[in-house]
Amino acid sequence: MKSMTGYGRSSFLCENVEVSVEVSSVNKRNLETVVSLPRDWQALEREILTLTKEVVSRGRINFSVKARVDKAERPEASWDEKRLRDDLEQLRIFAEAEGIPYHPDASLLCRLASGQKFEQSLPDPTKMTEGLKQAAQEALKAMIQTRIEEGKHLEADIKARNAEITCLVNELEVSSEGISALWREKLLERLRQAELELDAEDERVLREVALFAERCDVSEELTRLRSHGELMNQILEEDGPVGRKLEFALQEISRELNTVASKSPSTEVKRLVIEARAECEKIREQALNVE
Known part of the structure; x- marks a missing residue:
């Protein structure tokens, strides 16, 4: 897994002109490459764009190519x-x-x-192609290495937060047990307070309890939450770009958490859902910087 934040640099010498190539990247949903070149070398931009597409799939990539000419080597040519x-x-x-x-x-x-x-003192761009390509490749390689190192930290953080969500899901399961029985007792208590003597086994009472139990049953949601958590761990182990896959898994986790909160009348369940949402949001912030 790679971060979308990185930096790389390289340089080479051509006809007494020192050329430096710097490349940096930040997060962006799609790939965008911006190249800054001396005016007379604009034709070389295509080469850099092609090289970038071969090794990067997401992020804003900023290339800066600068040339430094020794004053002693500069001609005294007149201007245009x-x-x-x-x-x-x-x-x-x-x-x-x-x-x-x-x-x-x-x-x-x-x-x-x-x-x-x-x-006027810069070499002809046709003489620069191979040197520039090699320097750009070296700078990209260095940038990608920093993205990999940063990606390791992101992966560790996301895994830890995903594990915390799994623990909260287990607590949700425990807290959701017995809600139907508790609601049944509250219903009978309200009936007694209203001086309506109904037996606990009365068909009407049983029907109300059954309907409530069906409405607040979150077993399916909890099963799907565990499945999405396992999927996220699998995604983190994949090679190649995984940022968008993580975003999809997080959307599904958020949806299931919202459903659990809306179904259950338990304040403890709602508290646990809030904690899980907070962890989910922190993962989402990290995923925005994952290629």
């Missing part, structure tokens, strides 16, 4: 004037749309031009 004009125009449009004062100056021009010079 047309591109500078385009960049300034895009900044103006954005500033107007956001209501931000826009006053371009020499400092802004220098920053844009420096960015162009830096990109």
Whole structure:
């Protein structure tokens, strides 16, 4: 079992350019990969997306690829004037749309031009493909390892809470026994207080007791709760993504607990159901971070 939280890093050298690859992941219901690359390397994004889909099934994956060029290696190439004009125009449009004062100056021009010079010094993306793929694979491997380690802690916590729910189900079974007999005595007591002398074996009394016993019988619900608890333990032992399976099992457990609470008039039963619900909710919070 893996967590959806992890981090990995790798780097490589290409033509005196040090390239670092960092990848982090957080929980998300489906798979979403966000890749940040230098502008001239955008064509390499597809390679990273393909590699990610091969090893990750859920979570938001953030890739950051950065290049560092030694100043001594940077060429003194001139900047692209047309591109500078385009960049300034895009900044103006954005500033107007956001209501931000826009006053371009020499400092802004220098920053844009420096960015162009830096990109001009980067290797051609076709020369980067293999190195980037290898670094991305190494970073993903490191991230997955942290997800596995975190997953072990999540698994232990979920198993412990699931065991607690099983204990509460056993207590529910004990507390549910004798409810019909108790209700029968209360019914006879109310009849006596109303000065209605009815025998305990009277057909009408027996019918009321039988109807009540049927309404408050929770034996089937308790059996299903035990079955769902066993299913959850089996899911935790599976290889591969199990997060959604856990969510389904938790939905079924919650449904059965609600039914038990609605059927039984016992305050002790309702107290035990509240405790089981609390454990179920804690497992649900953990399951949201399980791949």
